[in-house]
Amino acid sequence: MTTIAERARELTDTREPFVHATVVRAQDPTSARPGDAAVIRSDGSIEGFVGGVCAESSVRAAALDALREGTALLLRVLPEGAAPFPDTPGARVVVNPCHSGGAIEVFLRPMLPAPAVRVVGDTPISAAVATLAAFLDFDVVAADDSTGCTAVVVAGLGKGEPEAIRAALDAGVGFIAVVASGKRGGVLLDELGLTDAERARVHTPAGLEIGARTPAEIALAIMGEVVRAIRVDGLAPSAGAPAARPQQAVDPVCGMTVLVGAETPQARVDGQDFWFCCAGCLASYTAA
Template sequence: MSTTIAERARELSAAREPFVHATVVRAQEPTSARPGDDAVILPDGSIEGFVGGACAESSVRAAALDTLRDGDTLLLRVLPDGTDTFPDTPGARVVVNPCHSGGAVEIFLRPMLPAAVLGVAGNTPISAAVATLARFLDFEVVEAGDYYGATAVVVAGLGKGEPEAIRAALDAGVGHVALVASRTRAAALLDELTLTDDERARVHAPAGLAIGARTSSEIALAIMADVVRAVRCDDLRPPAGAPVVRPRQAVDPVCGMTVTVGPDTPHARVDGEDHWFCCPGCLARFTGG
């Protein structure tokens, strides 16, 4: 990673901003990119750095936005029209570069998503074990009462501060609140809170999967297994904040490439219909200019 891009990546990570790190891993002349060139792509489609010319950049932008949505890494292979220079690679996506300059390039796209946040309420051996295991699982652990942005909250006060912690988590919009309590005590506590049906559905009590856990570490394992299951199987997400504005995309009518529409995207309005292009060459071919 180049120094400038590395510094930018650290800034984005510290601010918990999602981005994609793109690195050129292989290039064939006459492409302008070279192995080691890299860039970051932000959720609005903007690219900081260099991974190729205008045509390659359009393909990188579209593919990077896809990786931000699904969280999977991707090897993007951009080839000149009518060629298959690079051998097939499992897990790679191939796009055609219609630019006359030619050249082939492979770019590795790695989405960098903020770590999931887990709130832990309580000062008990169970809460300590949950926090330790959560950090091992790459969660960011918050042990204070501000749970905005948390994916899940574990309430393990064992009788101390539980109503306040549950209320704070629900008010913050947390979708998975795990209460460490017996079934009987949990039912009595939740009845006292007079929760709505939606709020009650978000509270999981007793907390964790039923694995016969006894020790604090085993209980933590059961709780975190249920949180991971909710994230991976039920698509549990942190509370929605400001809506994410996805950049508009269009298909180049000449080469069929998906392009991200921005102020600098080549554009033509013909017979009352707007068209966007990957490069000035496709625009000229379409308009006969």
């Protein structure tokens, strides 16, 4: 557990999304025990232990779904012929024909990096935005690179604005707030010669209309608009290429969904590739 906890902290510090899996209940015979844990990364790789090969395959597949949806999931892995388990919100049941015979329940918790906001400028407003963003659990980015940021707030009040806006657009940032009056902001965007799609990503005057006057109030209006864009409009962070979702296949022997990787048991029969949850299913298939 200490090792998995340390690994989870490392992934969190590097802003890498992952799923923290914890065995919460195990029924003999099974190799897993309550408290066993693992982390599953977005490429489907797993570190730690949550059961044997067959159970692990089910956990990995469900973890990727939890990561994609951003919601926690209780996974119950049952042996074939087990009594049905009620289908409840937030829970999923898989029947594992090659499981050892016991049942396990694994809690899958997606760990997504906090949204990042880059604040450009050295003004009282930029300082207030950075302070409020940190209070709201945003990662406040100090570097000049906007890649990976959810939003960029340009609060230079006339200094370095065109360069900051252009850099944020080129980095793929979906929400760029520019602190300026409506008239000055419009002139600024006209001078940049933006496309319609680019202009739609730039918000000026920045912030919700709340009659803000002080730097703190302006920061509140700006971060309120950013939060609304995330929670209501589905604003996502800019990114480089996201991790490719691993290929999935159905084991022709037991019917399990397996993630295809370099170590996944495989057979090529009559020019067609088949993948298996474990060596036992592979041997059963090739012997038939």
